[in-house]
Amino acid sequence: MRPRSLDEVVGQQHLLGRGSPLRTLAGEQDPGAHAAPSSVILWGPPGTGKTTLAHVIARGRGRTFVELSAVTAGVKDVRRVMDEALTARDLYRRTTILFLDEIHRFNKAQQDALLPGVENGWVVLIAATTENPSFSVVSPLLSRSLLQTLRPLDEADIRGLLQRAVEDERGLAGSVEVSQEALDHLVRLAAGDARRGLTALEAAAGVARSEQATPVEGSAEGSVEGSVEGEEAEDADTEVLPALVTLEHAEKAVDVAALRYDRAGDQHYDVASAFIKSLRGSDVDAALHYLARMLEAGEDPRFVARRLMISAAEDVGMADPTALQTAVAAAQAVQLVGMPEARLILAEAVVHIATAPKSNAAYNGINAAVADVRAGRGQGIPAHLRDAHYPGAAQLGHGKGYTYSHNEPHGIAAQQYAPDDLAERNYYEPTDRGMERDIASRLSRLRRIIRGK
Numbered sequence: 001m002r003p004r005s006l007d008e009v010v011g012q013q014h015l016l017g018r019g020s021p022l023r024t025l026a027g028e029q030d031p032g033a034h035a036a037p038s039s040v041i042l043w044g045p046p047g048t049g050k051t052t053l054a055h056v057i058a059r060g061r062g063r064t065f066v067e068l069s070a071v072t073a074g075v076k077d078v079r080r081v082m083d084e085a086l087t088a089r090d091l092y093r094r095t096t097i098l099f100l101d102e103i104h105r106f107n108k109a110q111q112d113a114l115l116p117g118v119e120n121g122w123v124v125l126i127a128a129t130t131e132n133p134s135f136s137v138v139s140p141l142l143s144r145s146l147l148q149t150l151r152p153l154d155e156a157d158i159r160g161l162l163q164r165a166v167e168d169e170r171g172l173a174g175s176v177e178v179s180q181e182a183l184d185h186l187v188r189l190a191a192g193d194a195r196r197g198l199t200a201l202e203a204a205a206g207v208a209r210s211e212q213a214t215p216v217e218g219s220a221e222g223s224v225e226g227s228v229e230g231e232e233a234e235d236a237d238t239e240v241l242p243a244l245v246t247l248e249h250a251e252k253a254v255d256v257a258a259l260r261y262d263r264a265g266d267q268h269y270d271v272a273s274a275f276i277k278s279l280r281g282s283d284v285d286a287a288l289h290y291l292a293r294m295l296e297a298g299e300d301p302r303f304v305a306r307r308l309m310i311s312a313a314e315d316v317g318m319a320d321p322t323a324l325q326t327a328v329a330a331a332q333a334v335q336l337v338g339m340p341e342a343r344l345i346l347a348e349a350v351v352h353i354a355t356a357p358k359s360n361a362a363y364n365g366i367n368a369a370v371a372d373v374r375a376g377r378g379q380g381i382p383a384h385l386r387d388a389h390y391p392g393a394a395q396l397g398h399g400k401g402y403t404y405s406h407n408e409p410h411g412i413a414a415q416q417y418a419p420d421d422l423a424e425r426n427y428y429e430p431t432d433r434g435m436e437r438d439i440a441s442r443l444s445r446l447r448r449i450i451r452g453k
Contacts, residue, residue, distance in 0.1 A: 044150025
């Protein structure tokens, strides 16, 4: 199912527009264009088309394709390719495309061996890597190559690829049909990896065909044994129909149960709700279960990270202020690391939040304050708190009588801060759990001093 042209490539359309470097490299530039082919570094997750693009580019006329893997190749292999490429160019006017997979596994000396051939145009290097080239590729080689960043394939890309593989002669050639449930499961399992999706489809098709290999018995009426018409009917009736790949076949093939989880439907909201309530209820084991359930179903880890930040603020609050710090750090780390390792970071945040002392006092406090504002309470600002820096403010009495807190004992001044109708209103009522035990005692003293009681 490997594409034979760039037009057959699934996804990566941001790199395959008209006149793009990859189309130029593949020999698809506009007539009259004479752009010299440039070496390219393809950076992206597994199964996104790095090897595919290299093979498509190498199909151009007058080209020799050589493939090396940095896992098994060494400097000797690189130098041999360079010598052969120089000969092919000078004697036969053939361009050598060197595809080097997993270039990040080459050390500095091995990568340096590529430089003469790339710089002098002996080869057009197409290097593939799953790691950031800024850290894994030497600067001289990086500066002589175009960096092309591949993105994970989305569900529509994977779905289209699998449907094409079912029908295409190079694939299953219509020998199977795939139910919608089975296709959804295979798409979800692929997780943006075309290779994984095709492998799972092939395995599921194998299971379906093995279970449905018995010819369908005919039910034609009026056939006469031994007659020509009877023989023709028998032949037609024993025709093998395409095997149907069901959800059960897909589950058997990949040994992964299909999770009933719709990221845009009830399951999404139900599981997320159970997750949050488990965190609030301090059941760390249930919370980890729902975390695993969401991630295994393909939920966006950034969604989970956002829910953790909300839970840390709403349900833990000031009983353990470090819970929010952990949640924010987890959200940032998830952005940098990605799946599957992001599950470890999210699990750490889940354990912290679930096992932390709980308080919704800050949550209740802001809700009460918002309710008063919406009800029209708290009109005006005490004159001594108003801005007194602009001309004419003093004549209005702004800032008059304001006490600078740092000049008072303990850095606390006895003066009114809230509007007149809310001067005695308490919004934040700390609990006796976690750090709020200490906050409650301190807050009581603060309010007595500020309010002069």
